[in-house]
Amino acid sequence: MSIQKLTYLEPDPIFALKSEFERDTNPQKINLGIGVITNDQGNTYAFESLQNIVVPKNDNYLPIEGDPIFKKRFEDFFLDFADKENITSVQTVGGTHANFLAGRIFQKMGFEKIYFPNPTWSNHPGIFGEAGLEVTKIDYYDSETKKLKTNFLKSVENIADNSLISLDACGHNPTGVDLNSDEIAEIINIAKKKKLIFFIDAAYIGLVNDTLEQDLELVKKLYEAEITFAMAFSFSKNMSLYGQRLGLLTFLNIKNKKEIITSNLEKIIRVTLSNAPRYPSDLATQILGDKTLLEKWQQELKTIRKDMLKMRQQLVYKLNLYNIVTANALVEQKGLFSLFSNLDTKKLKKDYAIYIPKNGRINISGIKPNNLDRLAEAISQSLF
Numbered sequence: 418m419s420i421q422k423l424t425y426l427e428p429d430p431i432f433a434l435k436s437e438f439e440r441d442t443n444p445q446k447i448n449l450g451i452g453v454i455t456n457d458q459g460n461t462y463a464f465e466s467l468q469n470i471v472v473p474k475n476d477n478y479l480p481i482e483g484d485p486i487f488k489k490r491f492e493d494f495f496l497d498f499a500d501k502e503n504i505t506s507v508q509t510v511g512g513t514h515a516n517f518l519a520g521r522i523f524q525k526m527g528f529e530k531i532y533f534p535n536p537t538w539s540n541h542p543g544i545f546g547e548a549g550l551e552v553t554k555i556d557y558y559d560s561e562t563k564k565l566k567t568n569f570l571k572s573v574e575n576i577a578d579n580s581l582i583s584l585d586a587c588g589h590n591p592t593g594v595d596l597n598s599d600e601i602a603e604i605i606n607i608a609k610k611k612k613l614i615f616f617i618d619a620a621y622i623g624l625v626n627d628t629l630e631q632d633l634e635l636v637k638k639l640y641e642a643e644i645t646f647a648m649a650f651s652f653s654k655n656m657s658l659y660g661q662r663l664g665l666l667t668f669l670n671i672k673n674k675k676e677i678i679t680s681n682l683e684k685i686i687r688v689t690l691s692n693a694p695r696y697p698s699d700l701a702t703q704i705l706g707d708k709t710l711l712e713k714w715q716q717e718l719k720t721i722r723k724d725m726l727k728m729r730q731q732l733v734y735k736l737n738l739y740n741i742v743t744a745n746a747l748v749e750q751k752g753l754f755s756l757f758s759n760l761d762t763k764k765l766k767k768d769y770a771i772y773i774p775k776n777g778r779i780n781i782s783g784i785k786p787n788n789l790d791r792l793a794e795a796i797s798q799s800l801f
């Protein structure tokens with residue numbers, strides 16, 4: 418046994434790009450990389466509704482399963498359709514930790530494999546691989562039409578009964594392509610027939626569709642169909658708590674297995690992170706428990722959504738002026754991301770200080786009225 422056994426592993430591409438962007442001294446630099454919502458100056462967005470909250474001084478540990486008041490307010494607000502005896506939530510250190518916990522407990526349940534859409538969030542294979550599962554991709558995104566692959570539902574029908582399959586709740590990372598209501602109904606029919614179990618990654622709730630109900634449509638329909646599933650929820654983007662690390666893992670439709678599931682999740686939490694940080698859940702607890710703050714926060718989310726939608730439309734409009742129509746599907750996509758698979762991202766970085774990951778995923782929130790023209794011109798010069 419020795420250090421020689423280790424080989425050097427490449428840095429995480431998204432975080433490496435973030436560091437490169439921060440080091441760049443070009444005043445015109447544009448960051449379309451990491452999935453962070455920014456203000457017009459390009460700084461991390463700060464919700465006004467969170468600014469004046471005074472968090473009670475308490476440096477004691479939270480319970481392993483998280484703050485009970487926070488969890489209750491979370492479930493009452495986001496999962497009001499669910500019978501509380503039929504669900505269980507634990508507080509996690511952001512959405513990533515919720516993903517990992519899900520992977521570990523699914524592995525303990527005996528699952529050997531999980532199906533993810535192709536492509537999926539770049540961290541999914543690593544997280545679920547580390548948790549001991551084999552990660553398999555199924556056809557999801559059609560890079561020609563920039564829409565859902567026509568054979569997606571057929572592919573789901575072809576996987577083995579009792580399989581574990583993952584979908585994003587809304588605002589699919591990295592494509593921005595979600596299932597519509599008919600497709601949700603179809604996948605639920607297939608899932609019921611095949612007794613599929615789901616892992617739903619919910620990192621963008623409140624940031625995608627016109628209403629919260631629409632963002633939660635897949636989650637609610639799965640619940641109503643009595644399908645057992647786990648949901649990893651993140652407050653990183655929708656409360657701008659990136660560095661604070663707040664999330665939850667909820668299991669739904671668990672019948673009378675609430676205590677067994679919770680106890681197993683607690684065991685994994687205790688040996689990995691012991692318990693979650695208190696400060697961010699104190700903030701969210703206050704937002705979710707105060708009518709005025711809650712309304713203000715939702716109003717801010719609405720403004721962010723509207724701004725992103727406007728920027729999607731404006732980018733397509735500007736690209737059309739360069740006779741580029743291949744990006745027109747962007748306006749039908751949703752949320753923070755879209756894929757530009759035919760972009761020369763190296764050239765964009767070198768010649769224009771525009772930072773986009775190699776796969777061409779752009780963070781729409783990085784597009785601003787003051788960088789739009791430059792961005793459209795740069796893209797027009799950097800398409801393969």
Ligand SMILES: Cc1ncc(COP(=O)(O)O)c(C=O)c1O
Pocket residue numbers: 452510511512513514516538585590618619620651652653659663664
């Ligand atoms: C699909 C998806 N899941 C989970 C996460 C993790 O979020 P967090 O930063 O809360 O760990 C992200 C963040 O980029 C994401 O895009």
